[in-house]
Amino acid sequence: MTHTYQLTGMTCGGCENKVKSNLLILPDVTAVEVSKDTQSATISMDKHIGLATLQQALGGADSKYQITSDSIVEASTATQSWVETYKPILLIFGYVIAISVITSWQDNTIDFMVFMRIFMAGFFLTFSFFKMLNLKAFAESYAMYDIVAKKFNLWGYIYAFIELGLGLSFALNLSPVIVNWVTLVVMTVSILGVLESVINKKKIQCACLGAVFNLPMSTVTIVEDAIMIAMSAAMLVFM
Template sequence: MTHSYNITGMTCTGCQAKVQSLLSNIPGVTAVDIDLANSKADITMSHHVDTQTLQAVLAPYPKYALSEMHRHHAPVSAFSMDEEEDKRSFWETYKPVLLIFGYVSLVAVLISVTAGLGWMTGMRIFMSGFFLVFSFFKMLDINGFADSYSMYDIVAKKFKAWGYIYVFVELALGLAFAVGFNPLLTNVVTLVVMSISIIGVLQSVLNKRKIQCACLGAVFNLPMSTVTIIEDALMIGMSIVMLAAMR
């Protein structure tokens, strides 16, 4: 079943991620979809969770106030992410990610082709641009990113500080790929970090959890989807190819 609630006090995507994280951790809550602009939350439950329980988890944060809307939705299938599908088109939804990939790919191809550096160097330039750009957006609201990331990443769920550390790991990897620092170590770290990251993404997508993707921090409202899996898988694949080429 999915119930709707009013939630006041949310002023930014960081607030949205915080409230979403708190409510998602309540036993019985399977999905939380927050409409920040309208101060509304649709909460899907495997069994009824009373309003007092929802309010109790927000009590330590007095700025957030939850109240019933007295409107209920029909039960949803276990295979449905939410009763109301995102009305945006694929392009409208993933425009930021697609543009970033397009720009980074274009720069990598132009540099490698015009300078005659080869496709391996082009791949290294792409990976550098990927990590630098994505870490930049996370830096804009690092607290919001950490809150969002802790909702699905298997490490950040248990150790929230990993969300903050992860941003600087991405930055370090971007710089390492840019200057060609210790290719073996850089690619091994990339493979390990991205492999761990993709586990939480796969779990969320396969479980049909409708939550905000933290790949671009809390700046853009991107849903977790197969696009997120492709992002992580691409970096894993590239690191494997580069490691194989060193043999």
């Protein structure tokens, strides 16, 4: 995976060489390109490396070199088509929709209440699974744009378990009114940070699938959250 970060403090070629050397020492870093002109660093790594680790390699919090995630992007997506970029999400939605249709098919028609419940269960269980694979990396990525996680670092960790709980609750049809209200509130709060990032055209990584896939934040993320909000609201109305 390759990420481009904002990196301030470089003023000359010597600074560039020093920063590059310090970052290359880190395990799992395979290549580094830095530029004092754009105040950026493009880092290729075998697995996700947190900002705290990168900053420590540059001399810690008091160093003149400060690396931030404001401009993090997945470099490879620039040459990918839309379908290639969002293939993981498209496949997940395809599988979840197929399972939801099969499960909700009754008397030669679809029971839409059952369809929405199974869809929500599949959505939350699948997405929480990918977040759990590297919970720390997800929390760090989520804090880049979520309005709650920015102020409360533990929220990223809590959010992953909320998704897991919601997925299990929808699958078991537990307390549907309470579960749908929680979904409505949580997803509405979540979409606010996504909207702010997309409207301001911030080039950051979407944390919806944790740190496993490097997906750029875009209108796809808005649609994804909006579907959850719409379904939870519809289920509350028709209950």
